[in-house]
Amino acid sequence: MIFYLFTILILLLLAPLLLSFIKALKMYLLFKKPVSVFQGYRNFSKLMQKETVISEESSRITRVAPFLVLSPLLVTMFFLPPVVHGAFYVSFVDAFTLTGLISLSTFFLMLLGLDSASAFGGMGSSREAFIAALVEPAMVLTVFSVSMMAGDLGVGQAGVNLAMHFPKAHMASFLFAGISFFILLIAENGRIPVDNPETHLELTMVHEAMILDLTGVYLAIIETAASVKFVIFASLFASLFMPFGLQYAAPAAMLLFVLKLFIIAAAVALIEVNTAKLRLFKVPNLLGIAIVFAFLSLITFYVLGA
Amino acid sequence: MIDFLIGLFLASLIVALFTSRLYRLLFWYSLNSLTLGLLALFIGEELDDKAMLITGIATIVIKAAGIPYLLKYLSQKFHLVRQIQPEIKVQYAIILIPAILVFTFYLSEPITHMIRSGSNDIAVSISSLFLSLLLMMEHKNVAPKIIGFLCMENALFLLGITATDGMPMLVELGIFFDLLMAIVVINLLLHKEEANQ
Amino acid sequence: MMLALLIFPALMMFAVSFFKNKKAKFLLPVTSFVILLPMVKLFMLPKPYALWGSYLVADRLDTYVLLVSSIVGIGVTLALLTLEKHVRVSGNAYRRFYRFFAVFWIGLIVSILANHMGVYWIGLELATLSTVYMIKTNHTSAAHKEAWNYMIVGAIAISLVLFGIILMYASAKPVLGEDAMQFDLLLAHAKEIPSPFLFEMGFAIATVGMFVKMGFFPMNLWLANIERASFYPVAALFSGILESAVIIGFFRFSKIAMEVNYSHLFVFVFVYTLLTIFIVSFLIFRAKDFMRLFSLSGVEHMALIALFWVSGGTFAALLHFGAHAFLKPALFLSTGVLESNGKYRIAGALRGYVGKRGTMFWFLVSLFLLAIISLPPSPMFFSELYGFGAMITVAKESDHMLAMIGAILFLLILLSVIFYRFVAVYQSMKYEGKEEEKHVYTSEIFALLLFALALMALLLPQTFSYLRGIA
Numbered sequence: 001m002i003f004y005l006f007t008i009l010i011l012l013l014l015a016p017l018l019l020s021f022i023k024a025l026k027m028y029l030l031f032k033k034p035v036s037v038f039q040g041y042r043n044f045s046k047l048m049q050k051e052t053v054i055s056e057e058s059s060r061i062t063r064v065a066p067f068l069v070l071s072p073l074l075v076t077m078f079f080l081p082p083v084v085h086g087a088f089y090v091s092f093v094d095a096f097t098l099t100g101l102i103s104l105s106t107f108f109l110m111l112l113g114l115d116s117a118s119a120f121g122g123m124g125s126s127r128e129a130f131i132a133a134l135v136e137p138a139m140v141l142t143v144f145s146v147s148m149m150a151g152d153l154g155v156g157q158a159g160v161n162l163a164m165h166f167p168k169a170h171m172a173s174f175l176f177a178g179i180s181f182f183i184l185l186i187a188e189n190g191r192i193p194v195d196n197p198e199t200h201l202e203l204t205m206v207h208e209a210m211i212l213d214l215t216g217v218y219l220a221i222i223e224t225a226a227s228v229k230f231v232i233f234a235s236l237f238a239s240l241f242m243p244f245g246l247q248y249a250a251p252a253a254m255l256l257f258v259l260k261l262f263i264i265a266a267a268v269a270l271i272e273v274n275t276a277k278l279r280l281f282k283v284p285n286l287l288g289i290a291i292v293f294a295f296l297s298l299i300t301f302y303v304l305g306a
Numbered sequence: 307m308i309d310f311l312i313g314l315f316l317a318s319l320i321v322a323l324f325t326s327r328l329y330r331l332l333f334w335y336s337l338n339s340l341t342l343g344l345l346a347l348f349i350g351e352e353l354d355d356k357a358m359l360i361t362g363i364a365t366i367v368i369k370a371a372g373i374p375y376l377l378k379y380l381s382q383k384f385h386l387v388r389q390i391q392p393e394i395k396v397q398y399a400i401i402l403i404p405a406i407l408v409f410t411f412y413l414s415e416p417i418t419h420m421i422r423s424g425s426n427d428i429a430v431s432i433s434s435l436f437l438s439l440l441l442m443m444e445h446k447n448v449a450p451k452i453i454g455f456l457c458m459e460n461a462l463f464l465l466g467i468t469a470t471d472g473m474p475m476l477v478e479l480g481i482f483f484d485l486l487m488a489i490v491v492i493n494l495l496l497h498k499e500e501a502n503q
Numbered sequence: 504m505m506l507a508l509l510i511f512p513a514l515m516m517f518a519v520s521f522f523k524n525k526k527a528k529f530l531l532p533v534t535s536f537v538i539l540l541p542m543v544k545l546f547m548l549p550k551p552y553a554l555w556g557s558y559l560v561a562d563r564l565d566t567y568v569l570l571v572s573s574i575v576g577i578g579v580t581l582a583l584l585t586l587e588k589h590v591r592v593s594g595n596a597y598r599r600f601y602r603f604f605a606v607f608w609i610g611l612i613v614s615i616l617a618n619h620m621g622v623y624w625i626g627l628e629l630a631t632l633s634t635v636y637m638i639k640t641n642h643t644s645a646a647h648k649e650a651w652n653y654m655i656v657g658a659i660a661i662s663l664v665l666f667g668i669i670l671m672y673a674s675a676k677p678v679l680g681e682d683a684m685q686f687d688l689l690l691a692h693a694k695e696i697p698s699p700f701l702f703e704m705g706f707a708i709a710t711v712g713m714f715v716k717m718g719f720f721p722m723n724l725w726l727a728n729i730e731r732a733s734f735y736p737v738a739a740l741f742s743g744i745l746e747s748a749v750i751i752g753f754f755r756f757s758k759i760a761m762e763v764n765y766s767h768l769f770v771f772v773f774v775y776t777l778l779t780i781f782i783v784s785f786l787i788f789r790a791k792d793f794m795r796l797f798s799l800s801g802v803e804h805m806a807l808i809a810l811f812w813v814s815g816g817t818f819a820a821l822l823h824f825g826a827h828a829f830l831k832p833a834l835f836l837s838t839g840v841l842e843s844n845g846k847y848r849i850a851g852a853l854r855g856y857v858g859k860r861g862t863m864f865w866f867l868v869s870l871f872l873l874a875i876i877s878l879p880p881s882p883m884f885f886s887e888l889y890g891f892g893a894m895i896t897v898a899k900e901s902d903h904m905l906a907m908i909g910a911i912l913f914l915l916i917l918l919s920v921i922f923y924r925f926v927a928v929y930q931s932m933k934y935e936g937k938e939e940e941k942h943v944y945t946s947e948i949f950a951l952l953l954f955a956l957a958l959m960a961l962l963l964p965q966t967f968s969y970l971r972g973i974a
Contacts, residue, residue, distance in 0.1 A: 172313030172426070179317055288400040289324055293317070295404045300313075303411040304426035417670070417701055435666065439659070448651060455658045462665050469673040474681055476558070477621030481665075484628040487606075488658070491632050495639065495650055 003087035003250065008077050011235060014258065015227035016040025018234065018265045023198075025269040040227065044220050052216030057117035065112040066214070066221040072105040073228045080232065081159025081239040083257045084250045091157040095143035098155055099136055102188070102232070105225065106132050112222075113210030120202060124209025127280060131195075131206065134287040135188050141294035142180045146240050148301055149174060159239040163246035169305065176297035178241040183290035185233045185268070187283070189226070192272035194283055197226075204277060234264045308348055312430050315341045315464065319434050319457060320403060323441055324396065328381060328388040328449055332374040335453050339369035342460050346467050357475040358467065364482060365463070373456065376489060381449060384496045392444040399444070406436050427468030434461040452492060459485060505545060505561075506554045512537040513608040520602035528594075531601045535580040538608060542566075542573040557685055560618040563973045567821065568751050569615050571828045574957050575743035576608070579736050581950035582836040588944060589839045590734060596640045606633040607740070614748045620668045620684040623752055627664070630748055631657045631716075637740065638733040649732035656725055660716040664752070667709025671756075674701035686755045693762030703767055706760045710772070713749050714809075718802040719779045723786060727798040735839045738794060739832035742801045747828055750808060754820075757813055769897065772813045776806040777910060784917040788924050792847050793838045796928065800875060801831050803921060804883075807890065816893030821970045823886035825961050830875050830883070833954035836947065837868045841932075843941050849928055851936020856943065864943040867951045869929065874958070876925045882961045891915075 017037060024034040036042075054062055076098060082089040106128065113125035143155060149170045150158035167174065187194045195206040202209070211222050238260040245256040278286060315338060322334035346362030349355075381388065394402065410433035417428055438461055442454030463481070466473045516534040519527055545552070546569075551562040583600075586592055607630050614626025635657070638650040668684075675683035678695050682688050696702050718726035730738035760768040783803045790796040804827040812820035841852040856865045874881035891911065898907035960966060 169309065171307070171309030172316070172430070175310055175313035176317060285324065285396040288396050289321065292320060292400055292403050296316075296320070296407060299404065299408055299411060300426075303408070303415075304429050417704060435662075442655065442659070451651075451655055455655065455662075458659070458662050462662055462669065465666065466669050469669060470676055473669070473672065474621060474684060477619075477625065477684070480621065480625035481628075484625060484632065487629060487632050488654075491635050491654065494636055495647075495654065 001088045003084045004082070004089065007080075007083045007087065007254075010254070010258070011077060011080075011231050012228065014261065015224070015231040016044060018231060018261060019227045021262065022265050022269045022272070025266060026273055029269070029273045040223075044224065047216060047220035047223070050216045052218060054215075054218075055116060055118075055213050058115050058213070061111055061115040062213075062218070065108045065115065066218040066225075068108040069105050069112065070221050070225040070228070072101040072108075073225055073232060076101045076232055077228070079156060080235055081156045082246070083235075083239070084253045085246050085248075089156040089160070091152070091154040091160075093155055094153045095140050095147060095155065098143065098236075099139045102139075102229070103132060103136060105229070109210055109222070109225075112214075116210075116213035118213055120205075120209040120212050123202075124206055124212075127206045128210060130280075131187060131283060131287070134284055134291070135184055138180055138287060138290040138294045139184050139188075141291070141298055142177050142184065143236075143240075145173060145177045145294065145298040145301060146181075148298070149177075155236070155240075159243065160246070162240060162243035166243060170301055172304075173297040173300040174241075176293045176300060178237075180290045180293035180297065181237055181241060182267075183286060183293075185237055185264075186271065187287055187290070189230045189233060191268055193275050193278050193286060196277050204280075231261070234261050237264055308345060309426075311341045311345045311348065312427055312464075315345070315460075316430050316434055316437075319437050319441075322453070322457070323392070323399060323403065323437060323444070326389065326391050328386065328390055329378065331390065331450060331453055332378055335456060336370050336374040338457060338460055339365060339373075342464060342467075343370055345464070349467055350472070353471055355472050357478070358472045360475070361467075361472075361478045361482075364479075368482060368485070369456070369460070373485075373489060377449070377452070380493060380496055386449050386496075387447050390445055390447050390450050393446060394440075394444040402440070403437065406440065407433050410436055428465060431461050431465040431468065434464065437461075448496075455488075456485075505541070505548070505552070506559060508541040509545065509554075509612055510609055512541070513605045513612070515605075516601055516608070517605035520598045520605065523598075527598060531598070532580045532584060535601070535604070536577055539573045539577055542569050546570050554616060557682075557687075558619045558622050559613065559616040560687070561616055563969070564754065564821075565615050565751060567825075567969070567973065568747050569612070571825050571957075572611065572615070572744045572747050574953065575739070575828055575832050578832055578836065578950040578953050579739050579743070581946045581953065582739070582839065583736050584946040585944040586734065586736060586839075588942070589843060590641070592640060592734070593642075596642070600637055600640045603633040603636045604740075607637070607744075611744060611748050615751055618686050620672065620686070623755075624661070624665050624668055627748055627752065628661050630745060631661055634737070634741070634745060637737045638729060640737070641732065641734050643732065645732040649729045652725070653729050656722065657716065660712045663712030663715065664709045665712075667705040667707070667712060667756075670705025670708065671702050671759075672705075674698050674705060686759070689759050690762065693759050696763060699763050702763050703760065706756055706763075706768070707771060709756055710753065710775075713753050714775060714779075716749050717746055717805045718798070719806060720775060720782065723779070723782050723799070723802060724795075726802065727786075727795040730798045730835075731792070731794040735794070735835050738798065738838075739835040742798070742835060743828050743832035746801070746805060747824070750805060750824060753809060754812055757809075761813070766901075769813050772809055773910070776810045777914060779803075779806045780914060780917050784920045787921050790924075791849070793841055793849065793852070794835075796924075797831060797834050797838070800921065800925075801827070803918075804831070804875075807887070811886070811890035811893060814890065814894040814897045816890045817973060818967075818971050819886045819888075819890035819893055821973060822882055822961065822967075823890060825970075826874075826882035826886060826958060829954045829957045829961070830871055830881075833871050833951055834868070834875065836950055837864070837871070840864065840941055840943055840947065841868070848936065850931045851938065853929075853932040854936065855938040855940050857940065860943045860945065860948055861941070863948055864951070867948075867955060869933070870955070871951075872925065872929050872932075876922045880962065882958060885962075 017040060020037045020040040024037050027034040079090045079093040110125040110128050113121040147153050147158040149167050150161040152158050152161055190197050190207040196204055200208055214222060238257060242260050245253055318334045318338040322331055325331045325334060343362045343366035346358050346365055350358030350362055411429050414429040414432045435458060438454045438457035441457060442451050445451060512534050516531060519530045519534055545561055546566045551560050553560050610626045610629030614623050617623035617626060635650050635654045638646055638653055672683050675689055675696050677697050678692055679688055715722050730741060757768060780803055783799050787799045790799060808820050808824050811823060853865050856862060877883035877887050894911055898904055901907055
């Protein structure tokens with residue numbers, strides 16, 4: 001139980017760090033002077049102290065929604081696969097629940113964007129809805145397929161099973177699911193080929209457009225939600241698609257897990273540096289590839305058993 | 307590990323189907339060949355088959371490095387069109403590709419029962435044969451068609467490696483020779499294209 | 504030793520094609536003629552004669568095919584002498600044509616003599632790739648397009664053949680090991696193949712590949728367009744030589760497939776060829792120029808040869824094959840003269856010949872035209888007689904006799920459509936249109952005479968007995 005809570009705490013603490021790490025790595029690779037990796041914490045504390053201004057046009061939803069954006073993600077954190085051998089974990093939560101919780105958070109984020117009654121908010125929400133609608137089927141398929149390979153529909157149990165006896169015979173479908181999930185990780189977190197988190201250019205922004213009107217505490221909450229979402233996806237990727245190291249002693253396993261998270265963050269940063277942002281109407285192509293791979297992984301598993 | 311490489315083989319082919327740039331396509335072809343060569347090396351190691359090790363190395367040297375480099379050189383020399391938009395729209399391709407895969411996986415089921423080793427390798431190679439035909443179909447330009455043909459060669463090679471535990475050495479070298487001959491002919495055809503303009 | 508002798512003229516031709524002076528123009532045809540000598544030598548040798556271990560073995564079937572091919576090669580070379588007088592061709596392209604002709608010969612010799620599926624495939628691929636450039640000798644954009652077309656479709660067809668070969672190899676490997684690629688061993692052990700379904704699957708795929716290459720059912724106009732776009736000697740090479748390399752592969756594969764499961768093989772080939780002839784007969788009916796007409800009729804004859812072979816009429820198939828291999832190149836070569844006043848003028852094509860050479864030319868061409876629709880005494884008449892006889896024998900033994908006889912009657916109706924069209928074309932050539940003067944050159948007369956003599960040689964009793972001996 002102690003490991004369980006400790007893991008969640010660590011993940012929460014790491015969340016802003018990871019995003020800042022990506023940012024710093026990108027700046028380093030572009031020969032800029034990198035920001036500190038602790039910039040995320042600084043932003044958070046600064047925003048907490050700032051005054052919160054709410055638009056006159058907005059309704060009650062704006063006051064409630066930020067919490068409703070964060071809370072499903074926080075709940076999801078409790079359902080992640082364990083990091084340390086012997087730790088407590090929730091075994092019965094399946095792909096649908098996880099996807100549903102994440103979509104719930106996205107839903108309130110979209111509501112928040114609409115509620116601000118500015119043109120940007122509505123635009124951002126519609127774009128987000130467009131992307132989310134394509135991400136969800138692929139997400140369900142992918143996690144489902146991995147759970148099938150692991151022999152248990154519960155994601156937590158699947159993570160343990162994968163780490164304990166890795167299904168070597170299903171390496172091919174495992175690989176397809178991995179490719180699909182990585183594309184989803186990029187798409188759902190609004191990283192570069194899909195959305196650029198660093199710009200406020202009206203033509204391109206998706207996530208930023210929705211939270212343009214927020215200030216102070218609410219902005220801090222939403223930013224935290226974004227980083228928590230990234231850490232959820234990264235840790236799902238780490239425990240489902242890099243399933244090794246669970247059997248080590250607790251500190252080593254924990255350290256290895258954190259290292260995996262950083263590797264994933266570095267991979268995302270590298271992709272961001274190397275690719276240009278896609279036009280919004282090209283995004284379905286990328287997500288289409290994700291869907292193809294998710295489906296492929298499932299049929300390869302079922303038909304070929306590979 | 308073999309399953310992993312086979313997955314990578316198919317994955318690189320599927321990504322190649324969605325590519326709209328020539329050099330990226332060459333890169334995916336090169337990756338495709340690289341996985342094929344590694345596969346040959348692994349299987350050769352497993353079977354202790356010297357001939358297959360040689361073909362694996364030859365595949366990596368010729369197909370993964372030589373031919374993509376040569377094609378890139380040729381495309382620069384003859385100013386081939388580098389923006390190759392697939393004719394089949396992505397939304398249809400998303401439906402078509404899984405359909406092809408399901409079809410070929412079920413199609414190859416009776417065959418896979420008859421071959422002792424590596425049953426799913428055969429299904430993958432047959433489906434990649436069909437996918438490379440799709441790659442040839444969905445482009446109007448010449449260069450992607452050539453790459454589709456080379457991918458088809460790769461798929462056949464995969465079938466040769468996995469279904470039969472390696473063909474006779476002579477045949478495999480002969481196939482390589484013909485591949486080089488094909489490149490020479492392609493070079494000549496491109497050459498004449500330039501002369502005509 | 505014998506192998507070196509066989510390949511030597513081709514290598515010579517390859518080397519000579521690099522010479523840039525005037526002499527090369529005369530040396531190239533000479534080297535091309537020389538190819539016949541080792542072939543005749545090989546023909547005389549006792550059979551089977553191992554040329555290169557068990558990979559290349561000369562037996563009665565392949566020496567016959569090779570001999571026919573080399574005679575066609577000489578005829579084509581004769582016609583090539585005056586190519587530049589009919590069409591515009593640069594000296595460079597001419598030499599390069601010979602260079603690839605040499606490569607083509609090597610591929611062809613290897614694939615025809617092969618006793619090994621893999622070696623057969625390698626030779627076939629080499630021959631296919633080398634023809635791509637020959638199409639390109641014609642400097643038009645149509646020829647360029649068709650060369651790419653040939654490259655791509657030919658590559659797909661060839662890949663299908665390789666695919667089938669791999670499956671067949673996989674099916675026989677448990678019994679024969681690494682030797683499962685040898686035709687003679689496969690034939691001897693065909694009954695022991697543990698998974699006949701796999702073999703039949705491989706055979707079907709390889710056959711579809713070969714059929715596509717010969718212009719069968721889905722790709723009927725493919726070959727016709729290519730032959731239209733290229734120079735006429737290339738079309739002659741295609742129909743006379745390249746298709747013989749393909750059909751000999753079909754002969755060998757189907758021989759094994761007969762042992763595995765005869766009824767499956769027969770139904771597959773029968774339905775496929777019937778479909779092909781059904782479509783081709785109507786395409787012939789609509790053909791408006793000589794190249795397409797002859798090329799489509801070539802498809803029809805190839806389908807008939809395949810059909811005769813699988814019906815057990817080995818003799819009929821081989822006779823038909825020989826007759827077609829001589830007749831079709833002769834007709835293709837004569838199109839160079841026939842079309843000298845524009846491509847699409849069938850009417851009056853046989854009029855306006857003056858002098859001895861002219862008279863001889865139109866006489867020979869009319870003979871060939873009437874022979875290709877198997878009027879007696881053409882060898883095709885006898886081969887079709889024997890072939891249909893063999894088919895009826897098969898029909899009698901089969902369970903669905905009436906359906907089979909009906910199908911054969913249907914086939915005869917389709918053939919009569921083609922017959923009607925050719926007679927109409929002949930009449931139009933002879934009795935319609937304006938009289939325009941056309942030039943005939945001595946070398947073309949020689950080529951046609953060579954083909955006529957070879958056709959007559961096919962009718963000799965010795966040839967008949969030789970061909971009967973092959974089965």
